[in-house]
Amino acid sequence: xxxxxxxxxxxxxxxxxxxxxxxxxxxxxxxxxxxxxxxxxxxxxxxxxxxxxxxxxxxxxxxxxxxxxxxxxxxxxxxxxxxxxxxxxxxxxxxxxxxxxxxxxxxxxxxxxxxxxxxxxxxxxxxxxxxxxxxxxxxxxxxxxxxxxxxxxxxxxxxxxxxxxxxxxxxxxxxxxxxxxxxxxxxxxxxxxxxxxxxxxxxxxxxxxxxxxxxxxxxxxxxxxxxxxxxxxxxxxxxxxxxxxxxxxxxxxxxxxxxxxxxxxxxxxxxxxxxxxxxxxxxxxxxxxxxxxxxxxxxxxxxxxxxxxxxxxxxxxxxxxxxxxxxxxxxxxxxxxxxxxxxxxxxxxxxxxxxxxxxxxxxxxxxxx
Amino acid sequence: xxxxxxxxxxxxxxxxxxxxxxxxxxxxxxxxxxxxxxxxxxxxxxxxxxxxxxxxxxxxxxxxxxxxxxxxxxxxxxxxxxxxxxxxxxxxxxxxxxxxxxxxxxxxxxxxxxxxxxxxxxxxxxxxxxxxxxxxxxxxxxxxxxxxxxxxxxxxxxxxxxxxxxxxxxxxxxxxxxxxxxxxxxxxxxxxxxxxxxxxxxxxxxxxxxxxxxxxxxxxxxxxxxxxxxxxxxxxxxxxxxxxxxxxxxxxxxxxxxxxxxxxxxxxxxxxxxxxxxxxxxxxxxxxxxxxxxxxxxxxxxxxxxxxxxxxxxxxxxxxxxxxxxxxxxxxxxxxxxxxxxxxxxxxxxxxxxxxxxxxxxxxxxxxx
Numbered sequence: 001x002x003x004x005x006x007x008x009x010x011x012x013x014x015x016x017x018x019x020x021x022x023x024x025x026x027x028x029x030x031x032x033x034x035x036x037x038x039x040x041x042x043x044x045x046x047x048x049x050x051x052x053x054x055x056x057x058x059x060x061x062x063x064x065x066x067x068x069x070x071x072x073x074x075x076x077x078x079x080x081x082x083x084x085x086x087x088x089x090x091x092x093x094x095x096x097x098x099x100x101x102x103x104x105x106x107x108x109x110x111x112x113x114x115x116x117x118x119x120x121x122x123x124x125x126x127x128x129x130x131x132x133x134x135x136x137x138x139x140x141x142x143x144x145x146x147x148x149x150x151x152x153x154x155x156x157x158x159x160x161x162x163x164x165x166x167x168x169x170x171x172x173x174x175x176x177x178x179x180x181x182x183x184x185x186x187x188x189x190x191x192x193x194x195x196x197x198x199x200x201x202x203x204x205x206x207x208x209x210x211x212x213x214x215x216x217x218x219x220x221x222x223x224x225x226x227x228x229x230x231x232x233x234x235x236x237x238x239x240x241x242x243x244x245x246x247x248x249x250x251x252x253x254x255x256x257x258x259x260x261x262x263x264x265x266x267x268x269x270x271x272x273x274x275x276x277x278x279x280x281x282x283x284x285x286x287x288x289x290x291x292x293x294x295x296x297x298x299x300x301x302x303x304x305x306x307x308x309x310x311x312x313x314x315x316x317x318x319x320x321x322x323x324x325x326x327x328x329x330x331x332x333x334x335x336x337x338x339x340x341x342x343x344x345x346x347x348x349x350x351x352x353x354x355x356x357x358x359x360x361x362x363x364x365x366x367x368x369x
Numbered sequence: 370x371x372x373x374x375x376x377x378x379x380x381x382x383x384x385x386x387x388x389x390x391x392x393x394x395x396x397x398x399x400x401x402x403x404x405x406x407x408x409x410x411x412x413x414x415x416x417x418x419x420x421x422x423x424x425x426x427x428x429x430x431x432x433x434x435x436x437x438x439x440x441x442x443x444x445x446x447x448x449x450x451x452x453x454x455x456x457x458x459x460x461x462x463x464x465x466x467x468x469x470x471x472x473x474x475x476x477x478x479x480x481x482x483x484x485x486x487x488x489x490x491x492x493x494x495x496x497x498x499x500x501x502x503x504x505x506x507x508x509x510x511x512x513x514x515x516x517x518x519x520x521x522x523x524x525x526x527x528x529x530x531x532x533x534x535x536x537x538x539x540x541x542x543x544x545x546x547x548x549x550x551x552x553x554x555x556x557x558x559x560x561x562x563x564x565x566x567x568x569x570x571x572x573x574x575x576x577x578x579x580x581x582x583x584x585x586x587x588x589x590x591x592x593x594x595x596x597x598x599x600x601x602x603x604x605x606x607x608x609x610x611x612x613x614x615x616x617x618x619x620x621x622x623x624x625x626x627x628x629x630x631x632x633x634x635x636x637x638x639x640x641x642x643x644x645x646x647x648x649x650x651x652x653x654x655x656x657x658x659x660x661x662x663x664x665x666x667x668x669x670x671x672x673x674x675x676x677x678x679x680x681x682x683x684x685x686x687x688x689x690x691x692x693x694x695x696x697x698x699x700x701x702x703x704x705x706x707x708x709x710x711x712x713x714x715x716x717x718x719x720x721x722x723x724x725x726x727x728x729x730x731x732x733x734x735x736x737x738x
Contacts, residue, residue, distance in 0.1 A: 117673055119621060298655055298659070308675035309672070311671055
């Protein structure tokens with residue numbers, strides 16, 4: 001291992017007030033380089049709702065993880081490889097890293113391409129500590145100039161996808177794509193509903209459509225109907241304030257619902273009535289309240305429906321998703337922000353202005369606005 | 370259609386106090402005989418928890434359904450057939466009827482052997498009204514001497530199964546067998562957990578074992594461990610008052626849990642920790658409270674687990690179950706009560722004395738004690 005001629009530095013939060021636009025640019029020490037690691041010169045990093053929920057401590061205190069550099073939709077150029085680098089990655093390649101940067105790599109789940117459900121050693125790309133190599137080192141995310149971590153979790157970005165558009169696919173896209181393929185969107189699940197047209201929801205429509213499903217967007221108002229249709233949705237259900245009324249006549253019309261919304265007062269009896277027997281209602285976002293809306297057992301039993309959850313995507317699933325996106329020329333809807341303006345971008349993201357994902361551009365490293 | 374030389378009479382409840390042992394023997398008018406109907410001379414009828422929840426109005430007021438004759442685990446001899454009788458049924462056959470006695474017979478679900486999820490026209494064997502033929506006629510169950518209804522829902526009892534033991538399989542058995550096969554017990558779901566060793570739970574152990582699964586019984590105390598093992602269970606988890614502690618070291622050990630218990634204070638975080646990614650926690654009993662215990666969304670998302678429900682079994686599934694029971698010589702554990710002692714049997718059932726199903730024997734009709 002040779003020393004590098006670059007330093008690791010990035011935009012760090014020091015406390016929950018950081019989400020108001022108070023990130024500070026700092027130098028930090030990455031993990032020790034292991035032979036299966038790579039270093040990336042970061043070109044792009046998406047802003048994910050997880051970033052802001054972590055910075056604001058909306059999911060709970062992060063304790064000794066301050067200061068931390070968040071960001072887990074990272075695309076960069078490989079500038080260093082080890083002797084055991086995986087995925088055929090070599091210097092100069094453009095690769096992406098999502099929300100998970102390590103796992104035990106030996107359990108039943110890791111061995112069958114389900115590292116996202118690893119039984120021990122699941123390491124998040126930020127707000128975590130490495131346990132397999134460089135034990136105890138903090139993980140640092142992508143609001144930065146360089147990134148270091150296991151090559152197993154680095155996915156080559158196919159030619160034909162704009163690397164900036166690829167960035168938010170690595171967490172946001174994968175998070176909805178994984179359940180879409182698990183439950184057979186476009187195959188046995190021909191009719192797919194997407195609740196909420198935000199960052200995740202827009203990927204839901206785009207990717208379910210790419211998979212050949214007929215997509216229904218379920219939204220509070222008609223405001224985003226046009227966007228939904230441009231993304232590929234065939235139907236648009238407006239809940240207003242009375243879901244039961246809104247869904248009348250649509251009972252048992254969907255095989256799968258991906259729920260990207262976290263409203264604690266959702267009328268689950270009404271939502272579950274939309275699902276065909278054997279179908280699934282899948283949560284992909286963790287509510288800051290930590291609570292689900294009440295689920296009436298009769299709706300589950302009488303309808304043979306399932307409420308489940310899905311956590312990000314495995315490296316293999318991310319690869320398949322990127323291949324599909326390249327093949328179908330599907331486009332993420334992004335807005336680019338210079339990474340230097342991060343303290344404006346974050347509050348704008350929190351205010352709900354993204355249509356539908358913000359991507360930070362590291363212009364100094366060659367990222368393109 | 371010729372007039373019959375028998376009268377329909379049975380043990381009717383007149384109000385919620387009937388569950389205390391106040392059923393009265395009455396004559397009643399059955400539905401008009403349709404050409405696809407049969408009449409049965411009832412030999413046996415199981416006592417199901419649904420019967421007592423209905424009589425006590427634990428699931429809500431039954432209104433104009435009083436007086437009603439409950440019982441939906443009926444076995445009898447066919448004494449009348451119509452010109453359109455189905456299932457190859459002829460006079461003298463021994464057949465069984467479960468919790469559902471009619472459906473629309475033309476929707477998508479009826480057409481693919483899922484009458485139990487019929488989109489319209491689902492008729493319960495008691496506490497309901499016919500809508501396909503003899504519209505508006507009340508349904509009368511099996512605490513009676515005769516039963517009349519659609520032959521589509523009458524299942525021939527295979528030779529080799531004691532008809533008394535077959536009776537409780539028609540609701541209780543089918544209710545657990547249907548999700549066992551739906552989720553692949555003994556195939557992709559090798560490890561099956563059964564919560565609660567009561568009427569349904571005992572069938573869960575017996576039938577999951579017959580399907581080749583390795584069964585774990587999850588119970589409050591060690592009291593029923595020996596029974597569980599005799600029924601085929603390989604493992605027994607005692608929750609005591611601290612499920613989280615009890616399940617330590619058993620995380621991700623089960624592919625499927627069938628929950629036959631309705632405790633509103635179940636620690637779902639702990640129960641869901643037992644399930645492998647992709648696995649299912651299936652409710653089969655409707656709690657009288659109408660509420661589920663709190664389900665932590667993180668448990669669903671991090672574990673890729675599903676909470677769902679299943680409603681009784683279709684006629685086709687009941688046939689397959691009875692064929693399996695005959696093949697494996699699996700035995701229901703029943704206690705027989707003369708139907709004339711029903712007003713003792715019901716309170717004993719409510720008191721939780723059954724080990725594990727009570728079967729009423731209509732001795733006058735030839736049922737055997």
